[in-house]
Amino acid sequence: MARIRSTLALALAVAIAAASLADARLPDYHPSTFTVTGKVQCQDCTKNWNAYAYNAKPIPGSMVGITCADDRGRAVYHGSDATDGEGVFIIEVPSKVNDRDLAPSRCVVRLASSGDAGCAVLTDFNGGKTGQTPSRLTHVSPGKSTYAVGPYYCTLPRCDVKDDDEAACAGY
Numbered sequence: 001m002a003r004i005r006s007t008l009a010l011a012l013a014v015a016i017a018a019a020s021l022a023d024a025r026l027p028d029y030h031p032s033t034f035t036v037t038g039k040v041q042c043q044d045c046t047k048n049w050n051a052y053a054y055n056a057k058p059i060p061g062s063m064v065g066i067t068c069a070d071d072r073g074r075a076v077y078h079g080s081d082a083t084d085g086e087g088v089f090i091i092e093v094p095s096k097v098n099d100r101d102l103a104p105s106r107c108v109v110r111l112a113s114s115g116d117a118g119c120a121v122l123t124d125f126n127g128g129k130t131g132q133t134p135s136r137l138t139h140v141s142p143g144k145s146t147y148a149v150g151p152y153y154c155t156l157p158r159c160d161v162k163d164d165d166e167a168a169c170a171g172y
Contacts (some may be wrong), residue, residue: 036066036091036109036134038150040083042119045159058087059154061115066091067131068107070100077102083115104134104147114154121160128152 041056060083068077076097081089091109095102108131114120122129126149134147 032096033092033094033144034104035144035146036093036104036107037138037146037148038064038089038109038152039087040064040089040111040114040150040152040154041087042114042116043123043153043155043159044119045155056151056153058085059083059114059116059119060085060087062087062089062152062154063112063115064089064091064109064152065112066093066107066109068093068097068102070097070102070106076100077107080112104145107134108132109134109149111152111154116154119154119156121155121157123153123155125153126150 040059040062042059043056047055062083063080064083065078065080067075070076077093079091079093081091083089093102093104093107109127110131111122111128114122124130126132128150132149134149136148137145138148139146
């Protein structure tokens with residue numbers, strides 16, 4: 001009988017402890033920033049297919065911008081970064097602006113300019129000109145989340161194919 005009472009007392013103590021822990025919630029942790037990264041490269045349509053498709057060269061000094069909207073659709077954040085020597089950009093975006101939460105799903109990343117005057121025609125591959133929403137989560141940890149976009153491409157003026165001009169890239 002004493003054994004049953006001690007088992008019931010232990011069960012009661014565990015239930016009380018569990019209830020008190022349920023009330024003590026952990027704080028909702030959000031990193032103060034998220035990162036968007038990608039690459040800008042030059043494609044030369046005068047090269048053979050393999051060189052054109054797979055051997056694009058990085059463009060240092062290209063500008064990439066990001067615009068983020070709040071939950072009402074109003075633009076509340078603009079940021080940009082220039083690509084490094086490998087054509088890579090890294091944009092840090094705050095998770096909150098004016099007490100409004102920013103989410104990568106409400107941001108648009110665009111190619112703004114090329115760092116190479118000879119390869120300066122912006123293409124819309126991967127949404128380079130029109131914009132792309134960061135959706136590929138490549139790294140997540142308690143203090144950081146990183147999203148990848150692109151790669152974005154620029155091309156030569158003679159490779160700029162217009163809808164009504166099929167002969168714009170005569171190098172094929």
